[in-house]
Every structure is written in structure tokens, then in C-alpha cells.
Amino acid sequence: MRSLYISYFSEFYKSRKTLAFWAAIILPILICGLIAFGFYSGSDKVLKYNYPGLALWAQYSGAALNVMGMLILPFYVMFMAFSVNNIEHKNDTWKTLFSQPLNKFSIYAAKYLYALTLLFICLFLFAALTFVTGHLIQLLVPKYTFNDYNPVLILTKFYTKLFLASLGILSLQFILSLIWSDFLKPMGIGFVGTIAGIITANVGWKHAYLIPYSDPTLALRVTRAKGAKIEDFPIFTQEIWVSVIFAAVMFIIGYFILSKRNIK
Amino acid sequence: MSNFAIETVGLTYNFGSQTVVKDLSLQVPKGSIYGFLGPNGAGKTTTIKILLNLLKSPADQVFIFGKEINANRIASLKRMGALVEQPAIYGHLTGKENLVNRCILLGIKKSKYAEMLDIVGLTDAANKKAGKYSLGMKQRLGIALSLISDPELLLLDEPTNGLDPNGIIEIRNLMIDLTTKHGKTILVSSHLLAEIERTATHVGIINKGHLLFQGTINELQDLSKPSVKIETDNQEKTIATLVSAGAEIVQQNEQTVSVTFKTKVDMGNMNTLLVQNGITVFSIGKERKDLENLFLDITSKN
Numbered sequence: 187m188r189s190l191y192i193s194y195f196s197e198f199y200k201s202r203k204t205l206a207f208w209a210a211i212i213l214p215i216l217i218c219g220l221i222a223f224g225f226y227s228g229s230d231k232v233l234k235y236n237y238p239g240l241a242l243w244a245q246y247s248g249a250a251l252n253v254m255g256m257l258i259l260p261f262y263v264m265f266m267a268f269s270v271n272n273i274e275h276k277n278d279t280w281k282t283l284f285s286q287p288l289n290k291f292s293i294y295a296a297k298y299l300y301a302l303t304l305l306f307i308c309l310f311l312f313a314a315l316t317f318v319t320g321h322l323i324q325l326l327v328p329k330y331t332f333n334d335y336n337p338v339l340i341l342t343k344f345y346t347k348l349f350l351a352s353l354g355i356l357s358l359q360f361i362l363s364l365i366w367s368d369f370l371k372p373m374g375i376g377f378v379g380t381i382a383g384i385i386t387a388n389v390g391w392k393h394a395y396l397i398p399y400s401d402p403t404l405a406l407r408v409t410r411a412k413g414a415k416i417e418d419f420p421i422f423t424q425e426i427w428v429s430v431i432f433a434a435v436m437f438i439i440g441y442f443i444l445s446k447r448n449i450k
Numbered sequence: 451m452s453n454f455a456i457e458t459v460g461l462t463y464n465f466g467s468q469t470v471v472k473d474l475s476l477q478v479p480k481g482s483i484y485g486f487l488g489p490n491g492a493g494k495t496t497t498i499k500i501l502l503n504l505l506k507s508p509a510d511q512v513f514i515f516g517k518e519i520n521a522n523r524i525a526s527l528k529r530m531g532a533l534v535e536q537p538a539i540y541g542h543l544t545g546k547e548n549l550v551n552r553c554i555l556l557g558i559k560k561s562k563y564a565e566m567l568d569i570v571g572l573t574d575a576a577n578k579k580a581g582k583y584s585l586g587m588k589q590r591l592g593i594a595l596s597l598i599s600d601p602e603l604l605l606l607d608e609p610t611n612g613l614d615p616n617g618i619i620e621i622r623n624l625m626i627d628l629t630t631k632h633g634k635t636i637l638v639s640s641h642l643l644a645e646i647e648r649t650a651t652h653v654g655i656i657n658k659g660h661l662l663f664q665g666t667i668n669e670l671q672d673l674s675k676p677s678v679k680i681e682t683d684n685q686e687k688t689i690a691t692l693v694s695a696g697a698e699i700v701q702q703n704e705q706t707v708s709v710t711f712k713t714k715v716d717m718g719n720m721n722t723l724l725v726q727n728g729i730t731v732f733s734i735g736k737e738r739k740d741l742e743n744l745f746l747d748i749t750s751k752n
Contacts, residue, residue, distance in 0.1 A: 188557070192554055192555055192557055193555070195554055196551055196554045196555050199547075199550070199551050199554055200540055200543060200547075200551050203542055203543070204542060273540070276541070277538060277539060277540050277541055278535075278536060278538050279538040279539070279540065281499070281502075281504050281534055281535075281538060282532075282534075282538040282595070283555075284504055285502040285503070285504060285527060285530075285532055285534070286527065286555050286556065287524045287525075287527040287528040287556070288524070288555065289524060
């Protein structure tokens with residue numbers, strides 16, 4: 187346990203000055219900032235539709251969520267899984283890492299947990315910044331109706347779904363980046379996977395949920411029971427289960443690959 | 451309790467179908483500086499990686515302080531510090547941060563970094579990015595990293611690689627200091643015997659995965675037979691005279707000729723014989739083949 191903690195802490199220490207870490211913070215700030223600016227500077231156009239509170243929040247958060255689910259999130263996950271492992275490939279430090287008196291599983295699990303943490307930070311900031319900037323715009327443009335609805339529950343549920351739905355991609359990309367030191371192989375496979383995911387999800391192939399890359403897109407399609415409240419939708423739908431189970435299996439496989447492999 | 455810091459018993463290791471290390475039985479006594487010698491590609495780095503359990507050895511072939519490595523991986527690694535091949539350092543972190551990161555991983559006090567920087571003379575470059583270090587500075591940082599946990603056993607793979615003469619002397623003195631004053635054991639690999647012979651107490655010579663020689667540095671020196679080197683004004687006549695007197699020519703070049711050394715008296719007789727035959731002797735003296743040549747002999751025979 188101590189082994190895991192110090193390895194995890196060391197991951198933070200060594201990557202705190204890298205883009206992998208800062209991307210988790212900059213990405214949500216940038217995207218939420220742009221959307222907020224759009225809603226502020228183009229307030230006349232938005233106000234014409236006279237959205238009630240809920241619909242306005244849906245428009246506002248949807249601007250980030252929709253691109254996230256489709257494109258940015260899978261690519262961010264790929265990039266992050268790559269950089270967490272690349273820090274060791276690039277500096278040729280696997281051998282040093284594994285000659286420390288720490289058990290191998292801790293080193294591996296700490297890296298995985300660190301990637302998970304970055305993903306969590308990124309999505310948490312998206313949710314939090316959507317909420318905060320929405321209220322900020324309300325202050326600047328009083329005619330908006332952001333105050334009429336409290337979006338905390340619905341934002342939390344959506345982003346939780348998105349987080350869980352991207353675990354499958356994360357684990358797969360994590361293994362690819364662990365095995366290969368170059369950028370192109372994991373990125374190439376990830377790119378093809380993402381395109382395939384988007385296509386299969388959009389043409390409505392009934393087994394699309396089995397492809398981890400389509401899970402984030404699918405996770406955002408919510409079906410509710412008739413007459414249910416807007417917030418009432420299940421988090422653990424089938425694509426979420428697929429993603430989580432896939433992630434767990436990949437995590438275990440990754441460890442076996444690593445423990446069998448000789449460190450060059 | 452075993453008296454060996456490192457002991458391998460008939461260690462054999464294959465990369466696929468290629469045997470890299472064959473029937474290797476290293477015995478590194480505690481408190482020694484063990485020079486692990488061999489030409490490039492002899493299997494030195496592979497052996498060091500096996501000793502660090504980076505490459506998995508067959509069971510019951512590698513023992514660190516008497517304990518089987520696969521069964522005692524963490525306990526063994528706790529007592530070891532290592533520098534393998536090129537120093538593995540994070541280029542985007544400063545020298546200081548690299549050391550602090552290692553302190554985190556080892557669970558030791560972070561303030562230890564200052565002492566280490568001082569030992570390897572990098573205090574002034576502490577806040578410079580390690581990626582911008584020169585090869586010699588990287589090597590020093592690598593040595594500092596291997597020393598930071600104050601290990602009983604140090605494995606240094608070509609530690610003076612890329613260092614200037616001053617740096618080489620410093621590392622040499624550091625190694626002697628660590629063994630004599632602090633009771634550490636050091637295994638240091640090199641492809642240059644000259645670099646090892648001043649510090650090492652024990653030597654192991656490996657080529658193509660086979661251990662060709664193992665023993666103390668004196669035992670290695672005893673292997674080389676002394677000879678008599680003679681320089682005269684008439685090379686041809688000298689050789690003819692010596693051969694007819696029954697001397698054995700070991701080596702000859704344009705100016706000098708070497709014959710087997712027997713006794714001092716025999717050497718004096720040779721001198722008299724040459725002078726009596728009208729040859730002017732410029733110099734005559736006993737010579738021991740230097741270790742470098744001996745090393746080349748041992749490794750090329752295989």
C-alpha cells in the first residue's frame with residue numbers, strides 16, 4: 187500500500203511540469219472559456235429563443251458535452267495514456283523504475299491510477315466550470331435564465347457517465363502506450379478506433395456499445411421512462427458496464443504483460 | 451552467512467535462441483571493488499540487469515548477500531544502488547528534482563539531495579534541467595542517484611563513460627572511499643582494464659558470455675610472465691646471438707627484442723654475451739607485460 191502511495195505521489199512529482207498534467211486543467215478552462223465567451227458576446231442571438239432555465243443549461247452544457255463525448259475526450263484520453271507512459275520511454279527510465287525496491291504491481295497500478303486521476307480532474311473541471319461560468323454569465327447578462335434551474339445533479343450524472351464510459355478507451359490506450367514507445371502506433375490505432383466508434387454509434391449499430399471507442403458517444407444518449415423527471419436517467423447503462431468491465435480486464439492483462447516482459 | 455555480496459551459480463541466460471550469458475559463476479566478496487571486464491557485447495550489461503532482476507534469472511542461480519534474488523526481489527533491491535548503461539534521468543526535471551523524485555520513491559528524507567549533489571560536484575547545476583546536462587554531468591547525476599539510498603552494494607555499469615580525466619579520478623577516489631571508509635561493495639563494469647586496475651581489488655573477465663578469469667588483481671598480474679627487453683645497435687646480430695645461446699624470443703620490433711626472463715644472473719650473462727660479440731647494448735631490463743595486453747590476450751584466445 188505504501189509502495190502504491192509513493193509511486194503515485196512520484197507520478198505527480200515528475201509530471202507536474204509536463205503538458206500531460208497541465209492539459210487536464212487547460213483543456214476544460216479553454217473550452218469552457220470559449221463557450222462562455224460565445225454565450226456572453228452572442229447573448230442577443232441566444233436570448234431571442236427565450237429558453238427557460240433548463241433548456242438554456244442544456245444548450246450551454248451541451249456545447250461542451252457533445253464535442254467532448256465524440257472527439258475531444260477520446261483524443262485527450264489517448265494523449266494522456268501516451269504521455270504517462272512516454273515519460274519513462276523517452277528518458278529510458280523503465281529500468282530505473284523497476285530496479286527500485288517497490289513491488290511491480292504498485293508501480294504499474296500507480297501509473298494507471300494517475301492517468302485515472304488526470305481524467306477525473308479534467309472532467310470534474312468541465313462540470314465545475316460549466317456551472318460556474320453559467321452563473322457568471324448570468325451576472326453579466328441579467329436577462330439570461332440560468333438562475334431558474336439548478337443543473338448540479340444533471341451535470342454530475344452526465345459527467346460521471348462520461349468518465350466511466352471513457353475508462354475502456356483509457357485502459358486500452360494505456361496498454362498500447364506501455365508496449366510501444368512511439369507515438370504513432372497507439373495514436374494510429376486510437377484514431378481508427380475513435381472514427382469507427384463514432385460511425386458505429388451514429389449509424390445506430392445495435393452492437394456498437396461493444397466497441398469501447400463508441401461508449402462515450404453512446405453514454406450521452408439518454409432515454410428516460412415516460413413521465414420521468416429530466417434528471418431521472420440511469421448511470422449504469424449497458425455501454426457503461428461494457429466500458430468498466432473492459433477497463434478492468436485490460437488493467438489485469440496490462441499487468442501480466444508488464445510482469446512477464448523483460449525490462450530492456 | 452555468505453561472504454559474497456553477489457554470487458551467481460552457473461548462471462545461463464538466453465535472449466530468444468541466443469545465449470548471452472553462459473555458465474557464469476561470479477563471486478563478489480563483501481567490501482571489494484570488483485572490476486567486471488569485457489569487450490563491448492560480452493554480456494556485462496545483461497549480467498547487471500539480471501543482478502537487478504530486470505531480466506528474470508532461472509531460480510537458484512543468483513544470490514545477493516546470500517539470498518536468492520527472485521524470491522527476495524524487494525529485500526535485495528533495498529540493499530543495492532545501480533547505474534545501468536546510460537544514466538536514466540528525467541530530462542524535463544532539474545538535477546535536484548531528479549534526486550528528490552528518487553527520495554520519494556525510496557521513502558527517504560528529501561533533504562538528502564544536497565549532500566549527493568555535493569559529492570558528485572553538481573551543486574552549481576542543481577536547478578538546471580537535466581536534459582541540458584553534458585554527458586559527464588548526466589553520468590555524475592546517475593551516480594548520485596545510485597548512491598542516494600546509501601546502498602551496501604553498488605552496481606556501476608561503465609560509470610566513467612563520458613567523464614573528463616578529472617571526473618574519472620574523482621569517481622575512482624569516490625569508489626575507494628566508499629569501500630574503505632564505508633564498507634560498501636562495488637561491482638564496476640568496464641571495457642578498459644587500465645581504468646579498473648587502479649581501483650579494483652578483484653577482477654572478473656567475461657567474453658561472449660563466458661567468465662574467462664576471476665580472482666584478485668594480484669592473481670591476474672601473476673598470470674603475465676616477465677620478459678627481458680633489449681635494445682642494441684644491431685638487431686639481427688642480437689637475435690642470432692641470443693638464439694644460438696638458447697634464449698627464447700617472445701616479441702620483437704624494429705628497435706627492441708624481448709626474451710623470456712629466467713633469473714637476474716641469466717639477464718647479466720645475456721648482456722655479457724652480447725657485448726663480447728661486439729654489440730653495443732643501449733638498454734636491457736626486466737619487463738612485465740602490462741595488464742592491458744594480458745586482457746587482450748585472455749579475451750582474444752576465446
